[in-house]
Each structure stands twice: as structure tokens, then as C-alpha cells.
Amino acid sequence: MQIDVQTVNIEQKNQTFTHLKKRFGDKKIPSRYQEASYDLQAEENLHYRPTWAPEQELYDPNLSKIRMNDWYDLKDPRQFYYSTYTLNRAKQQETMESNFKTVESLNLIEGMPDPVLAVAQDLLIPLRHANYAANMNNTLVCGYGYGTVFTQPCVYHAMDNLGIAQYLSRLGLMIGDVESLEAAKQDWMDSDAWQPLRRSLEDLMCVRDPVEVFIKQNFVLDGLLYPLVYQRIVDQNLVEQGGSGISILTQFMTNWYLESKRWVDSVIKTMASESAENKAVLEEWIDSAANHFTSVLLPVAGLAVAGNQADELVSEAHDELLQRAKKAGLFK
Amino acid sequence: MSKVFIILQANEETRSIVEAIEQDNPDAEVVHEPAMVKVQAEGHLVVRRETIEEEIGREFDMQELNINLITLSGNVDEDEDALTLTWNS
Amino acid sequence: MDIKKTPKKLNVKEKYRLMTRDLAWEPSYRDEKEIYPYVDYEGIKVHDWSKWEDPFRLTMDAYWKYQAEKERKYYAIIDAHAQNNGHLNVTDARYLTAIKLFLQSISPGEYASHRGFARVGREFAGVGPQVACQMQSIDEIRHAQTQVHAMSNYNKFYNGFKDFANQRDRIWYTSVARSFFDDAMSAGPFEFLIAIGFSFEYVLTNLLFVPFMSGAAYNGDMATCTFGFSAQSDEARHMTLGLECIKFMLEQDPDNIPIVQKWIDKWFWRGCRLLTLVAAMMDYMLPKRVMSWREAWNIYGVENGNALFRDLARYGIKPPMHWDDVEKSIDHTSHQIMLGLYQWKFGTAFHSWTPTASDIEWLKEKYPTTFEKYYLPRWEYAIAQKEAGGEYNNFGLPKLCQTCQLPCLFTEPDDPTQLAHRETEYEGEKYHFCSDGCQHVFEQEPEKYVQAWLPMPALMQEPLKGDLAAWMEWVSLEPTAAGEYANSEDKANFEKWRKQVSTD
Numbered sequence: 001m002q003i004d005v006q007t008v009n010i011e012q013k014n015q016t017f018t019h020l021k022k023r024f025g026d027k028k029i030p031s032r033y034q035e036a037s038y039d040l041q042a043e044e045n046l047h048y049r050p051t052w053a054p055e056q057e058l059y060d061p062n063l064s065k066i067r068m069n070d071w072y073d074l075k076d077p078r079q080f081y082y083s084t085y086t087l088n089r090a091k092q093q094e095t096m097e098s099n100f101k102t103v104e105s106l107n108l109i110e111g112m113p114d115p116v117l118a119v120a121q122d123l124l125i126p127l128r129h130a131n132y133a134a135n136m137n138n139t140l141v142c143g144y145g146y147g148t149v150f151t152q153p154c155v156y157h158a159m160d161n162l163g164i165a166q167y168l169s170r171l172g173l174m175i176g177d178v179e180s181l182e183a184a185k186q187d188w189m190d191s192d193a194w195q196p197l198r199r200s201l202e203d204l205m206c207v208r209d210p211v212e213v214f215i216k217q218n219f220v221l222d223g224l225l226y227p228l229v230y231q232r233i234v235d236q237n238l239v240e241q242g243g244s245g246i247s248i249l250t251q252f253m254t255n256w257y258l259e260s261k262r263w264v265d266s267v268i269k270t271m272a273s274e275s276a277e278n279k280a281v282l283e284e285w286i287d288s289a290a291n292h293f294t295s296v297l298l299p300v301a302g303l304a305v306a307g308n309q310a311d312e313l314v315s316e317a318h319d320e321l322l323q324r325a326k327k328a329g330l331f332k
Numbered sequence: 333m334s335k336v337f338i339i340l341q342a343n344e345e346t347r348s349i350v351e352a353i354e355q356d357n358p359d360a361e362v363v364h365e366p367a368m369v370k371v372q373a374e375g376h377l378v379v380r381r382e383t384i385e386e387e388i389g390r391e392f393d394m395q396e397l398n399i400n401l402i403t404l405s406g407n408v409d410e411d412e413d414a415l416t417l418t419w420n421s
Numbered sequence: 422m423d424i425k426k427t428p429k430k431l432n433v434k435e436k437y438r439l440m441t442r443d444l445a446w447e448p449s450y451r452d453e454k455e456i457y458p459y460v461d462y463e464g465i466k467v468h469d470w471s472k473w474e475d476p477f478r479l480t481m482d483a484y485w486k487y488q489a490e491k492e493r494k495y496y497a498i499i500d501a502h503a504q505n506n507g508h509l510n511v512t513d514a515r516y517l518t519a520i521k522l523f524l525q526s527i528s529p530g531e532y533a534s535h536r537g538f539a540r541v542g543r544e545f546a547g548v549g550p551q552v553a554c555q556m557q558s559i560d561e562i563r564h565a566q567t568q569v570h571a572m573s574n575y576n577k578f579y580n581g582f583k584d585f586a587n588q589r590d591r592i593w594y595t596s597v598a599r600s601f602f603d604d605a606m607s608a609g610p611f612e613f614l615i616a617i618g619f620s621f622e623y624v625l626t627n628l629l630f631v632p633f634m635s636g637a638a639y640n641g642d643m644a645t646c647t648f649g650f651s652a653q654s655d656e657a658r659h660m661t662l663g664l665e666c667i668k669f670m671l672e673q674d675p676d677n678i679p680i681v682q683k684w685i686d687k688w689f690w691r692g693c694r695l696l697t698l699v700a701a702m703m704d705y706m707l708p709k710r711v712m713s714w715r716e717a718w719n720i721y722g723v724e725n726g727n728a729l730f731r732d733l734a735r736y737g738i739k740p741p742m743h744w745d746d747v748e749k750s751i752d753h754t755s756h757q758i759m760l761g762l763y764q765w766k767f768g769t770a771f772h773s774w775t776p777t778a779s780d781i782e783w784l785k786e787k788y789p790t791t792f793e794k795y796y797l798p799r800w801e802y803a804i805a806q807k808e809a810g811g812e813y814n815n816f817g818l819p820k821l822c823q824t825c826q827l828p829c830l831f832t833e834p835d836d837p838t839q840l841a842h843r844e845t846e847y848e849g850e851k852y853h854f855c856s857d858g859c860q861h862v863f864e865q866e867p868e869k870y871v872q873a874w875l876p877m878p879a880l881m882q883e884p885l886k887g888d889l890a891a892w893m894e895w896v897s898l899e900p901t902a903a904g905e906y907a908n909s910e911d912k913a914n915f916e917k918w919r920k921q922v923s924t925d
Contacts, residue, residue, distance in 0.1 A: 010506060010918050012577040018897060019586040035573055036566035040532050044590040045874040047603040052459040058607055059536075082563040083492045090489030093482050132444035136543060139555055143539035148532075155539055155559050162552065163481035166440045173431070173439070181439055189446060199450040206455040334728030339631060341650050366711055367638035367646055368631070395479065398487045399494075401654045403627050405725050407732070408476040408661045412433045419732050 023072070036081035038072055040148040061146040064211040065281045066271055071147030073274070077266045078153075078259065085156045089163070092252055099248045100170065108245030109174055116243035117175055122303045123229065124250070125172040125184035126194055130225070131165035133201040134158075137217040145210040153263055157218065160260070164253055171249050193303050196296040211271070212285055218264045220289040223324060224297055226257035228317040233304045261324070269328040283330050290325075294318045336406030336417040337372035338379065346400045348387035349379070356380050368402055377406070379415040437478035442471065445548035457546040463609035466674035470547025473669050476661045484556065488563075495567060495651045502644040503574040509922060510641040512708040514579070514915035515906045519633075519706035520572065520645055521581040521771040522698060526598035527629070528568040529589040531652075533602035534617055535561035541610040550614075550669075553662050557618070560655040567651065571644040578918075579911050581770045584897035588770055592896040593876035594698075594762075597826045600873055601695050605688075607869070611670060612684050618663030620688035623729065626656050627721040629699050636703065636711040664729075671736040678737050687865065689741035690858035693750075694825035700755035701762065704784065705776065713787035714755045723748070743858040749834040752788050756796040761830045763803065764815035770898055772906035775804045775813075795837050812905065818877050823852040823870055824859035831855050847871060 015026040019039040024030060046058040056063065061071065068074070080088075103109060109117070138158035145151040172180035188194050200221075207213050230253045239247050272279045294314055301310035325331055338353070340346040346369065353371050354360060360373040371377065384392045394415055406417030431439070448456060460467075479487075501507065511517070535558050542554035576582035589595050605616035634649030667685075670677045700714040712720075730740040741747075763773040776784060781800070784792045803813035819828030833839040834857075843854040847867045854860040863870045879885070885892050893899075901910050 010578065010921075013579070013914075014576050014583050017573070017576060017582070017586065018584045032570060035569050039586045040529075040565060040569075041536070042529065042533070042590055042599065042603075045596070045599075045876075045879075047596070047600045047874050048607040048869050048872045050607045051869065052462065052609055058603060082559070082566050083496060086485060086489045086492050086563075089481075089485040093485045097482070128444055129446055132446075132548070135555070136551070139539050139543040139551075139558075142558065143536060143543050151536070151539075152562060155535070155555070155562065158539075158555055159481060159484075159559055162441075162444075162555070163485070165444050166480050166482065169440050169443075178431075178439065181443060185443070185446070189449075198446075202448045202451040202456070205448075206451055334731055335724060336728075337725075341654075366635045367650065368635050393483075395477075395483050395487060398477075398479075398654060398658075399490050401657045402650050403631055403653050403660070404657050405627075405728065407664065410433075410476060410478070419728050420735065 031079065033076075033079035033081050033084070036083075037075075037149045037152060041146075041151075059146060060144075063144055064146075064209045066211040066278050068146075068271065068274055068278075071145075072149050073270050074147065074150040074267050076149060076153045076263050078263055080153055080156055089160070092255065093163075096167065096249075096252050099251060100174075103174070103245045103248055106245075108248075112245055113242050116238050116241050116246065119233070119238060119304045120171065120175055120243070120246050121180060121183065122187065122193075123233065123300065124168055124246070125175075125180055126188040127225075127229070128165040128168040128172070128181075129185070129188045130197060130201060131161045131168065133205060134217055134222070135161040135165070136205060137213050140208075141210045141214045144208070145214070150267070154214070157260065160256060164256070167249070167252055171246070174249075193299040197300060200293065200296050214264075215268070215282065215285045216289045218260075219268060219324075220286060220321065221293050222257065223261065223264075223321045224290070224293050224314075224317045226253065227320055228297060228301060228313055230254045230257065232313050232316070233301070237305060265324055265328050268325070268330070272329045279330060283325075286325055286330065290318060290321055333374045334419040335372050335374060336377045336404075336419055337370055338377060338404045338417065339368055339370045339402040341400045341402060342367055342369045343400065349384055349397070349400070352383040352387045353377070353379050356383050375419055377417045381413050433478050437475060437480065440480050441475075441552050442548055445551075453546060457544060459544045459610060460546050463611050464680055465611045465670055465677050467546070467670075468673055470545075470549065472672065473547055473549035474665050475549055475553060476665060477658050479556065479658075491651050491654065492563075495647055496570075498647045499571050499574065499644050502571075506918075506922070507642075507644060508575055508578055509915070509918055510643070512640040514911050515772065515774060516640050516642065516706060516708055517575060517579055517581070517911065518771040518773065518906070519702040520575065520637075520642070522702065522706075523645075524568060524572045524582060524585045525588050525592070525595050525770065526698065528565050528572075528585070529595070530598050530602045531561050531564040531568065533599075533606060535559075535565060537602070537606045537613055537617060540606070541613050544610040550666065553665075554614075557655075557659050557662060560659065563655070564648075564652040567648045571648045574644065578914070580899065580902040580909070581772075581911075584770065584902075587897045591876070592768075592770060592898065593821070594769060594827075596874065596876050597698065598695060600826045601691055604691065604869075611666075611680075614663065614666045615681065615684040616688045616691070618659060619667050620663075620685065620692045622656055623660040623663040624689060624722075624726055625692045625696055626653070626660070627725065628696055628717055630656065631721065632712050632717040633699060633703055633707075636707040636709075639711050640707055640709050667733070668736075671733075671738065682738060683865070685738065686742035687862050690743045690747070690862060691825065693743075693747045694827060694855075694859065697754040697758050697827065700751075701758040704755035704787070705759045705780070710783060715751055715787060718751045722751075742861070743856075746834045746856065746858060750831065752791040753795070753832060753837055756784075756788070756792060757830050757832070758827075760796065760799055760803075761819070761828055764813060765819065765828075766904050767814055767816070768898065768903065770896075770902045772904060772909050772911065774906040775800055775807065791837065807905075818880065820853055821875050821877050822855035822859050823873055823875070824854060824862045826873065826875065827855060829853060829855040 016030045020030045020034055023038060041059055050056050050058060135158045138154045138161060142151045142154035142158060169181060172184060188198060204216055230250055234250050235247050272282055298310055298314050301314050350369055350371060354362060356378055357373050360371050360377060363370040381392055381394055394410060394412060404417060406419050409416045538554045538558035538561060542551050542558055545551050572582055605613050630649050630653040634646050637649060638646035670681050703714045703717060762769060766773045806813045822829055829842055831841050833841045841856050843860040845852050845860055845864060852863060880892050881887050885895060906912055
């Protein structure tokens, strides 16, 4: 008997799973993102309360001050599920690998002016510790946040932060071998410029409201840090001074920030439009954290540029952040 | 003595890997089952990068094993040259 | 420091240390207890987190690269499977019962592991285990998603798949797996790692993924085989994480040994009870068999498990407390479970059946001391009822075990003619158990297990109040998804479609 299964046309019984039909109708076949994300977290009849915090539910939307009628409204505009996420990053990683090779084979580091290398060492390499904190913070949001469409991108974001910390480590090894990493850690632990940031991150690691952590880490701190450090100091100042090689090795960070801020902004916009109460909470968090982190980043910018210019760059980044907040429907 | 083992998906890529493992572990036993191949040995099994490279005629990164690995048993020690499985009993 | 120093070539271990271990720092502005509030309360003592060993040293660049390769292969296969009506390649549509059960019970467990590992990846106070657990967290969401994507194509043609999300939370038998994972997640970070990383991954997932997935391939289901093996390639890392974790705890402080032993005892038993469903999948649901549950247990349970516990003996760890009871049950459980599923088939979102003549021959051969003596007569009775035009159903509600949530349908370890039943009174209430193992688990932590949501009593309470039709609607159980396979729409359709595509 020969079976030729390709040729027949069989009528389908179901277009989709019932939970997706309820959300999106069954006119269209749902996307793989939808299948992979919606309603995957258990909702009802959770068996036991956490022994680590018996006042909580196993999945508990009340861990946050933010309230959502449906947490699955917080979709990721990039529509990342594991496969699309991983394929995307693998492609970017391939580019980065060839960037590292280019910089190496053209001896771009050796040909770089000393002041540029000093900035890379003093400003960029210690940041790998800040990425570690961002990794931990996003892991918390993934673990304790509510609803898969909100929590899933956070594990990707956590791993991205680990990846960035590792790219920075490779850069350090290129410019000064293991001693570069050791010196950067020393700076992170002791030098005056880094202490306000380290203290703020230790404080943030003690916060347990997953949305508050998300806002302060991914919107506020990253929203100041990436425009300041990567877009302005690296891609403008250092490039002008002959540091294109550094900019090539931080390309992932620049692109990653542009990509992920669309997601972060969309989450904030959806939360803010849900209720006046949400809006007020978000405004309070963002307002205080934006002012706080702006002052924290000032001495960090000072590692790369003179005092006046540092003021200027930091306040530009602050304005840019508030613009994003306004576009998301806050502060108006 | 207890048996350690490594199981790989049965495909073209793993054919050479299994041959390399057999060369480095003459006492290992190879068992073929649907879609998979199991290599087992008493107490100790080593997968060597160099032998795989000789078999496949190109460079091989030990972490490439991940792609076709199904499971293993034993304490694992992996570095850039080899993956070793052992039981201490 | 000397800028522009030519870098030494670092070996993998050193490089990995610098790229992960070295990222963390000792906080000085805040107390560690504020950052890691849950790391102490289970009583596990850790003196030096840096002693943690990472066996697989994957940095993110390598992770993305190799995982992307796995993903490309996987989706190529399931795309082809969907485009080419791959579902018609399975040996027999009755096989689909196994993967319906998988989607309803196991995939939600993968998701729960994803969330659980994110939590412990945040709660451990050492960067080594943090990163290892985070990597497992992201792998586990991969498994949940690849499974949903593989099943999505079956859902288009067969009953019993489309309501898995609602059934995960409501239908009675899924609470067996749900309560297992909820139990692990509601425990502290160390116990979670023993539960999922060690007992489930190391000791038991080989039984689920290796012989069963090989069987899926043998039965023409390349979609399931591929997600199974592709997931298992991550499990190899996870199992190793579980083993490293247990060695780490045992080496950190001798006071940890009795705590770890208690968890091994508990989670081995919990896992074995959960796997009784897999036993039925292996022995009854694969139309063409690769090996019996007994044979799989001998290889992956006895041989591999013994090797592991001989290795751990140097720390003073003993084999799990109820090991002998499990061993005695292996020749019985698949039959007991399948008979149970068959008699309650009006209430399951999958089909069941009585074994065919050739199934019976195989079962006799694989279970020479038990099948013919204890279980064949019961199957023959059911077959006779069917032949007489009746149906073998048990409309009485099964009494569920308070711990494992399976119906109390298992027999005494030393007397296969006697149903096992245990009771414990706690704060004036009586609780029922299927076994000594489950009773023991309850008695260690009664305040936890009294909270269990039991789906059968729920049927009797508000808002259902015993109304079976209302219950079926509440659990999204359509009559076409339930009942005898022989009378099912799935069977009729499968045979019709196969006829359309077959030529002599």
C-alpha cells in the first residue's frame, strides 16, 4: 500500500484553540506568537500558597500596585516567543562575532588613541556589573509578574542583559586582558563615580513590586543610560576621537536599545491607559526615578566628558525620557 | 561499577560523532533505537574533540554536541577538548 | 593597569568564570538578606556560593547560536508536518490519546517550570546557580511553546486538544500534574531545585522523553518525536544542573544532608506517582511499542537510578524511602491506570479502549507475572460487556488521593488483590491517600496539603452542585472528545482520510 498524504485536501475541524478563539475570533488562524503566549499561565484552582510568603497566591497580580483588568493586554509589539527571539539574537550575534573579528584583524584597538581607550575602560567595562543587576531585576519580573505576555519578554530581556555584560567583558579582555575586568570591578566597588549607581541598583534589587522594578530598570535607568552612554558618548564622542572600533563592538547595545524600547513604551502606554490610578502610580515612579537616576548618572558621564558637557548630555537624556513618557500618555 | 551513557539523535551529523566515541572508548557498547543512538560504558566515557574533528574533517566545538544530544548519565566534566562522564562508585 | 596588553588565550573554564561569576558583587549598601529574602528559611546552610560548579559553560553567544540551530531544525520539521498532512502518518489515531494527555498535563508543567526557575534564578544568592537557573527558565518556556505549536496542527483535525488551557485548571486528572508543579513552586528555592532539577529531571524525565519519544517516532509522529528530543537536549543541561545542585548542598554543610534526604524521599515518590500516567502511555497508547514501561524502568529507573544513588552514597545519601514500593508497583501501575481511565472515559478529554488481541499478547509477554493473572480478567469483562452491547463505565466518582490527586486505585505493594487505602486525621478532618508514600508526604507537611484543590469535591460544591452536564461545560468537555475510541469521530475521520490518501 502506498500512502500519498501530501495530495489530499482535508477539511479542518478547528481553526484554533478555544482560548485564542475567545480572544481573537476564528476568522484568522492565530499567529505562533499568540499560540505561544496567551493564557499559558495557570489562572484558577492553584493548589497551595507559597511557603515563602503564605499571604501571596502562587501567581498573584496583587504583588504590584498596578492593576490590569486583563494582563494579556500587555502584548509585546515585537511578538517575541522563544523561537523568534532566539533566531533574532543568533543573527545579531553572528554580526557581533564578525565585528569582533574585524576589530581584531585590523588591530583597531592597538591603533586607538589612549584617551579613547581610557574612556572605554573607565566607563564601559564597569557597566557589565550594572547589566548583571538588570539581569536579576528582569528575572524577578519574569518570575513574579502576572500573565505570560508580560512576563515572557522579561526572561528574554534578562538573558539579553547577561549577553551585553558578556560583550562588555570581551571588550575589556581585548583592551586590557583580565586586568581590565579587575580594574573595572575595583572601580565599581570603590570609585566615587560609580557608587551612586551601585547603591541605586542595590536598592532596586530590594524592590518586590514587579512592575515597579520593570519601570525603574527598563524604562527609567536604561532609558537614560543607553542614549547617554551608547548613542552619545560612544557613537558620537568616541567616534569623533578615533574610537570607531569601540562603536562597532557596542553595536548590539545600540540596536538592542532601539528595538526593546518599543516594547517597554508599549507596556507603559497600555498600563497608563487602563486607569487614572495606574497613570498616577506610573507617574510617581517615573518622576522620582528619572530625577534620581539623572543625578546618579552625572558622575558616570563625567568619566568620559568634562563637567559642563556631562551636565548637558545627561539633561538631554532626561528630556528624551520624558518625551517618551509623554508619548506613552503620562504627564499630561 | 555503574554504567554511564550518552544518547544522541540518530542522524548524519551524529554518525561521525558516534564513530569517534567508539574509537576513544573501545569497551563502549552502541545501541540503536528508533530515532536515537545510545553509547554506554562501565563507569567512564569520554568524548574527545580531536577525534571528532578527524572523523568530520573540520573544526568542532564541544558545545556543538548540544544540538543533537538527547540525554546523558554520570557526573559531567566538559572543557574545550573533551566531555567526560563518570560515576564514582 | 596596562592598556593594550595582548590578551592571553583563556580556557573555557576561566572564560566562563570571568563572563558570569565575576559579574556579581558583594552588596555593601544593602544587606544580602534584603536582596535574597527566601534563601534561608528552608534551613539549608551555604557557606561559599563560589563552590558551585558549572558543568556546561554556555555563554549567551553560544546559547543563542546553538539554540537557534535547534529551533530552525524543529520548525522546519513541524512546518513540513503541517503542510504534508503529517498527522495521517501516525500508525493509528488512538495514539493521539497519549499526546492529548501530554498537552493537557505535561506542557503546563513545562510552563510552571519556566516560572519557577525564573524565581529561583532570582532568589539564589550566588551568581553560578542564578545564571544556570535562568537558562533553564528560558529553555522551559521553549518546551511549553514548541509543544503547543506541535499540537496546534493535530488540533485542527482531532478532538480533545482545543480546550487544553481551561482543562489545565479545571478537569480532574490534570490536577495530578498541576498539583505536582504547584507543590514544587510553592516550596522554597532549594526544595524546588531538588523537586524539578533533581528528582524530576535527573531521575525521571528520561523515562518520559527517551523511550516515549522514540516510540512516537516509531509510530510515525515526527512532530512529537522532534519536540521531545529537541527538548531533551536541553534536559541534558538541566539534569546536570540538578545533580550539581544536590552535590553543592551536600558539600556545603553536613546539616543539609537530612533535609536533602527528606526532599529526595518526597519528590521521588511524587514523581513516580505522576509518571504512572506515562506508564499507561507507554504500555497502552503506543500502537507499535518500542519497549514496555517495565523495560524502560529497568534501564532508566533501576540501572540509572542505582548508579546515581551509589554515587551519592559517599555523602551519606540513601536511596529514596519508598523505592521498594515503586519497584513492586511497576508491573501493575500501567494496567491499573488504564483500567481507571477506561472506566471514567466519559469524563476525560481523550479516548480510551480495551486492548486488542495483539495488545493482549504483547502485554502477556511483557508482564508475565501480573497481566494475565490480575488484569486480563478485568479487560475481558469489559470486552464482554461491550460485545453484549453495553458499556463498561463507572459513574461513581473516584476518591482522589489528597497528595498525588490520582484516584485511589492502586493496590497494596505486597498484595495485588487488595486496594490500598490510607487515612489520616488532621484538625478534625479525614484525609484519604492512595499509598504509604502519599500519606507520608502529607504527614510531613499537613498544613500545606490540606490546601490542595480537589476537583471531585469541587463538582459537588457551588456552583456545580453535582450537575454533570454543568460540570462538562465548566471543564469544556465535549462528548466528542470523551469516551470509547472505537465509537469516536477521531477514529472515523482518521480512517476516512487514510482511505482517501491510500492507493493499492
